[in-house]
Amino acid sequence: MIRFEDLLKPTPAGLYCPPGDFYIDPVRPVERAVITHGHSDHARAGHGAVLATPQTLAIMAERYGEDFTVARQAAPYGQTTAINGVDIRLVPAGHVLGSAQAVVSWKGITMVASGDYKRRRDPTCAGFEPVPCHVFISEATFGLPVFTHPPDSEEVGRLVQSLGQFPDRAHLVGAYALGKAQRVIRLLREAGWERPIYVHGALERLNALYQREGVDLGPILPATGLPKDSLGGEVAIAPPSAIQDRWARRFADPVTAFASGWMGVKARARQRGVELPLVISDHADWTELTTTFTELKPEEIWITHGREEGLLRWCELNGQTARALRLVGYDEEDEEAPVAEPDPVR
Ligand SMILES: [Zn+2]
Numbered sequence: 001m002i003r004f005e006d007l008l009k010p011t012p013a014g015l016y017c018p019p020g021d022f023y024i025d026p027v028r029p030v031e032r033a034v035i036t037h038g039h040s041d042h043a044r045a046g047h048g049a050v051l052a053t054p055q056t057l058a059i060m061a062e063r064y065g066e067d068f069t070v071a072r073q074a075a076p077y078g079q080t081t082a083i084n085g086v087d088i089r090l091v092p093a094g095h096v097l098g099s100a101q102a103v104v105s106w107k108g109i110t111m112v113a114s115g116d117y118k119r120r121r122d123p124t125c126a127g128f129e130p131v132p133c134h135v136f137i138s139e140a141t142f143g144l145p146v147f148t149h150p151p152d153s154e155e156v157g158r159l160v161q162s163l164g165q166f167p168d169r170a171h172l173v174g175a176y177a178l179g180k181a182q183r184v185i186r187l188l189r190e191a192g193w194e195r196p197i198y199v200h201g202a203l204e205r206l207n208a209l210y211q212r213e214g215v216d217l218g219p220i221l222p223a224t225g226l227p228k229d230s231l232g233g234e235v236a237i238a239p240p241s242a243i244q245d246r247w248a249r250r251f252a253d254p255v256t257a258f259a260s261g262w263m264g265v266k267a268r269a270r271q272r273g274v275e276l277p278l279v280i281s282d283h284a285d286w287t288e289l290t291t292t293f294t295e296l297k298p299e300e301i302w303i304t305h306g307r308e309e310g311l312l313r314w315c316e317l318n319g320q321t322a323r324a325l326r327l328v329g330y331d332e333e334d335e336e337a338p339v340a341e342p343d344p345v346r
């Protein structure tokens with residue numbers, strides 16, 4: 001009798017597959033890693049071998065340099081790769097460009113490690129694909145009923161409205177460098193914003209990578225080296241940490257916005273001094289999480305990084321078997337690494 005833990009089990013380094021001898025999104029350097037997506041808490045440098053989608057490999061190379069791993073293997077969506085007799089297939093997770101669920105099959109058992117995911121449409125990446133499985137491993141970032149995210153078109157609509165209302169003020173939007181920034185830009189384009197969008201230097205390389213991968217961001221200009229206070233009525237996008245530091249001082253009286261699922265929590269917006277909170281999340285909200293569980297009806301649901309308790313309770317009430325994995329090393333903010341940019345305020 002094979003137990004699910006014979007195929008995948010939580011360890012201090014991350015989810016480990018004993019028969020395949022590989023880890024999924026390991027938080028420590030390992031011999032062989034399968035990486036679901038490029039956010040820095042899931043995709044780390046220094047492994048012996050990395051299997052990931054071509055886009056995730058490109059993102060890792062862009063961030064860490066070409067030598068981020070000794071060996072790499074690109075697995076396009078849908079392709080099955082065997083590692084020591086265990087089949088691995090990467091399918092879209094709808095989280096950021098290249099993000100994948102790892103579908104792991106062995107001796108008639110299928111387990112899905114979904115990494116981070118969301119269910120709503122994202123114009124910058126392939127949509128989440130539900131895969132029937134015995135065990136579904138889910139994140140729990142927004143695993144409480146209070147977290148229901150509004151439609152993103154509404155949120156971007158409020159940004160466009162504010163631009164009309166305050167035509168003399170620059171609008172600084174804090175957005176994570178991988179995924180969120182490009183999604184906000186695409187959503188602005190879909191809302192009819194055709195003017196150039198100004199970006200912090202820390203976003204330039206990933207923006208270029210998205211463009212090379214076929215995501216049309218429209219006219220993008222660097223927000224650096226402009227005369228002070230010259231971006232009235234324009235949109236500038238920067239990593240969240242930059243909208244609060246000296247980088248932002250080049251703008252006189254800007255409207256500061258921040259695009260994050262956490263902006264649904266008023267105290268967090270206040271704490272960060274955000275005037276225009278935009279609830280735009282790359283993670284499934286409560287409804288998306290529980291809808292996914294209902295749709296997949298796996299034999300077991302394993303819950304990791306975030307608010308496990310609420311989802312465990314929901315599973316109990318809805319007759320689904322669930323457990324919390326208590327994996328450590330994953331952040332609730334996708335990225336909050338400090339960013340450096342030469343800062344000549346003129
Ligand atoms: Zn992520």
Ligand SMILES: [Zn+2]
Binds near residue numbers: 330331
């Ligand atoms: Zn995560």
